[in-house]
Amino acid sequence: MFAKLALQSLLDRKGSVVLSIMAMTVSIFVLLGVEHVRHQVKDSFSNTVSGTDLIVGARTGSLNLLLYSVFRIGSPTNNIHWQSFETIAANPKVKWAIPISLGDSHKGFRVLGTTRDYFEYFSYGKQRHLAFEQGEAFNDVFDVVLGSEVAKKLAYKLGDKVVLAHGVAETSFSLHDDRPFQIVGILKPTGTPVDQTLHVSLQGIEAIHIDWQHGVKIPGSALSQSEIEQADLQPKSITAFMLGLKSKIATFRVQREINQYTHEPMMAILPGVALSELWQMMRILENTLLLVSALVFVAACLGVSALLLSSIRERSREIQLLRAIGASPSFLFLLIELEAVFITLSSIVLGMGLLAGSLVLSQGYLLAHFGLHIESNVFTLHSLILVSAMAVASIVVAFIPSLIGYYQARTINK
Amino acid sequence: MVITLSNVSFSYPEDPKRPVLDIPSWSLSKGEQVFVHGPSGGGKSTLLNILSGLLASTEGQVTILGQRLDKMSSRQRDRFRANHIGYVFQQFNLIPYLNAVDNIRLASQFSQTKKVSLVEQEIQQLLITLNMAQKDWQTPARNLSIGQQQRIAIARALINKPQLLIADEPTSSLDKVNRDAFMTLLMSIVGDNDISLLFVSHDLSLASYFNRVDALSDINRIKEEH
Numbered sequence: 001m002f003a004k005l006a007l008q009s010l011l012d013r014k015g016s017v018v019l020s021i022m023a024m025t026v027s028i029f030v031l032l033g034v035e036h037v038r039h040q041v042k043d044s045f046s047n048t049v050s051g052t053d054l055i056v057g058a059r060t061g062s063l064n065l066l067l068y069s070v071f072r073i074g075s076p077t078n079n080i081h082w083q084s085f086e087t088i089a090a091n092p093k094v095k096w097a098i099p100i101s102l103g104d105s106h107k108g109f110r111v112l113g114t115t116r117d118y119f120e121y122f123s124y125g126k127q128r129h130l131a132f133e134q135g136e137a138f139n140d141v142f143d144v145v146l147g148s149e150v151a152k153k154l155a156y157k158l159g160d161k162v163v164l165a166h167g168v169a170e171t172s173f174s175l176h177d178d179r180p181f182q183i184v185g186i187l188k189p190t191g192t193p194v195d196q197t198l199h200v201s202l203q204g205i206e207a208i209h210i211d212w213q214h215g216v217k218i219p220g221s222a223l224s225q226s227e228i229e230q231a232d233l234q235p236k237s238i239t240a241f242m243l244g245l246k247s248k249i250a251t252f253r254v255q256r257e258i259n260q261y262t263h264e265p266m267m268a269i270l271p272g273v274a275l276s277e278l279w280q281m282m283r284i285l286e287n288t289l290l291l292v293s294a295l296v297f298v299a300a301c302l303g304v305s306a307l308l309l310s311s312i313r314e315r316s317r318e319i320q321l322l323r324a325i326g327a328s329p330s331f332l333f334l335l336i337e338l339e340a341v342f343i344t345l346s347s348i349v350l351g352m353g354l355l356a357g358s359l360v361l362s363q364g365y366l367l368a369h370f371g372l373h374i375e376s377n378v379f380t381l382h383s384l385i386l387v388s389a390m391a392v393a394s395i396v397v398a399f400i401p402s403l404i405g406y407y408q409a410r411t412i413n414k
Numbered sequence: 415m416v417i418t419l420s421n422v423s424f425s426y427p428e429d430p431k432r433p434v435l436d437i438p439s440w441s442l443s444k445g446e447q448v449f450v451h452g453p454s455g456g457g458k459s460t461l462l463n464i465l466s467g468l469l470a471s472t473e474g475q476v477t478i479l480g481q482r483l484d485k486m487s488s489r490q491r492d493r494f495r496a497n498h499i500g501y502v503f504q505q506f507n508l509i510p511y512l513n514a515v516d517n518i519r520l521a522s523q524f525s526q527t528k529k530v531s532l533v534e535q536e537i538q539q540l541l542i543t544l545n546m547a548q549k550d551w552q553t554p555a556r557n558l559s560i561g562q563q564q565r566i567a568i569a570r571a572l573i574n575k576p577q578l579l580i581a582d583e584p585t586s587s588l589d590k591v592n593r594d595a596f597m598t599l600l601m602s603i604v605g606d607n608d609i610s611l612l613f614v615s616h617d618l619s620l621a622s623y624f625n626r627v628d629a630l631s632d633i634n635r636i637k638e639e640h
Contacts, residue, residue: 001516001519001520001523004516005509005512005516005520008509009511011511012510012511318510321503321507321508322520323468323492324501324503325495325496325501325521325524325570326493326495326524326525327492328488328489329488331524
């Protein structure tokens with residue numbers, strides 16, 4: 001009956017209550033959303049690469065190198081020579097080396113030129129290796145292996161032919177349409193940018209650019225398939241490469257050797273360090289966002305408090321009646337608190353539902369455009385703790401009208 | 415005795431030098447139906463609030479059903495009121511957004527006198543006794559007529575089987591027909607259930623329903639409430 005009274009009382013003032021619930025729903029949506037996306041982005045970024053000791057590329061900022069080599073965000077400042085890669089890969093401290101060549105795309109998805117070592121050594125998450133959903137790694141020059149999202153979004157299957165485009169724009173007019181690639185493998189989902197990537201051999205990248213110059217096909221050039229396959233497809237340059245070392249102790253020494261490499265300016269970064277640099281940069285933004293979200297929530301709580309406070313003035317006769325039939329001032333205090341709890345709980349349910357719905361809808365976009373795999377499940381332990389904290393905060397803020405209600409109940413008959 | 419007042423005085427804490435009530439002695443016997451009349455501002459509501467335990471007297475002894483209200487804490491007085499006293503107001507007797515059944519049930523929530531299973535039966539019985547059509551039982555109180563609301567108010571006041579019923583000008587917002595019907599119903603119910611009634615009004619024409627009539631000015635030595 002106690003709960004029913006609180007609920008009926010709120011329903012009786014549904015106009016203002018609905019507005020308060022809307023305000024609080026938006027604030028919970030923002031606060032939970034910021035926190036959820038922040039955690040998911042961190043997890044997503046942290047899980048994208050593991051087991052790689054060093055990432056090597058042309059001299060640039062460490063973040064830029066990390067972003068374009070691992071997350072396929074941004075562009076490299078320069079390429080590095082194949083000989084440099086071979087020299088460093090031959091270093092006795094190096095266990096494995098994976099070359100990366102970027103610059104082409106297919107319907108908005110990045111194309112990555114690499115070697116078969118990529119499928120053997122590249123790992124993500126907790127040292128998880130890439131696995132094939134269907135097919136196998138590329139063997140021939142014009143074989144391509146798709147990331148899971150590429151196959152899913154474009155509804156490709158093994159044996160289908162795909163045409164790569166020069167450059168990374170979603171719509172490109174410079175197509176390598178004379179040399180289509182055949183799909184020979186589809187990778188299992190990883191929740192990383194690998195899912196958004198088409199993987200071809202470095203020879204394949206060389207082959208489609210063999211009669212191109214400065215990003216444009218040389219007019220009149222029309223090499224046949226056999227001519228291309230017989231041509232020298234040894235890559236002359238690559239975008240970057242990943243290194244796995246035999247011993248972690250050697251990491252800084254190899255990094256120093258690469259950074260001091262005299263034949264070509266290069267830089268080597270530790271992925272973990274670069275990621276933490278990224279978080280350092282993001283922290284101010286994160287904290288600002290969190291603070292703004294928290295303030296929005298506090299404003300919504302105060303709004304609810306104001307609503308309940310104004311309702312006390314309207315309900316002085318009701319309070320008097322409740323007192324006359326035996327309700328104690330504490331009952332009135334708890335009744336107003338319960339109303340605040342109902343508003344908060346309704347807002348939490350709506351806010352979480354709205355957030356889950358928004359994430360489901362935006363999941364594809366975030367994955368396609370930012371390589372971020374954001375879980376739509378918002379019912380995590382962290383968000384439940386946050387929601388509990390918000391419920392407690394709303395109860396605390398509702399102390400103001402509740403106490404006023406309490407004192408009004410004590411003095412109602414004066 | 416149902417009510418015994420002895421040297422009761424009351425003044426509001428913020429204005430302690432201006433007493434509102436000063437009652438040397440007054441009582442109400444079991445089964446008695448007393449009509450107390452007096453002008454507005456004469457201290458009627460303050461007296462009822464002290465008798466129901468909503469206010470504590472400043473001095474003196476307030477004994478209701480053998481219990482000293484002036485010795486009880488605020489919480490004890492609330493509990494006592496819920497268990498033993500029925501209250502009917504002039505208006506706004508009901509929570510407007512609750513239906514008839516919920517309004518009555520609400521009063522039983524504060525009382526510890528009966529089992530929950532019995533409450534539903536008794537609510538139905540009371541509503542039938544008070545001639546409330548069943549179709550109106552689930553209607554929000556605000557959508558019922560004033561006459562219907564006052565009947566539900568009686569039902570609510572009786573649900574905990576009080577030994578004392580306090581009525582504070584319950585007929586003042588009723589027309590003559592409804593007023594007479596209300597008074598007939600009220601008097602028959604308190605008579606049938608052996609409930610002591612303290613009925614306060616400024617309308618002297620109601621005096622004929624009661625077996626005792628007191629003027630507030632004879633009870634309270636303070637002549638005008640400030």
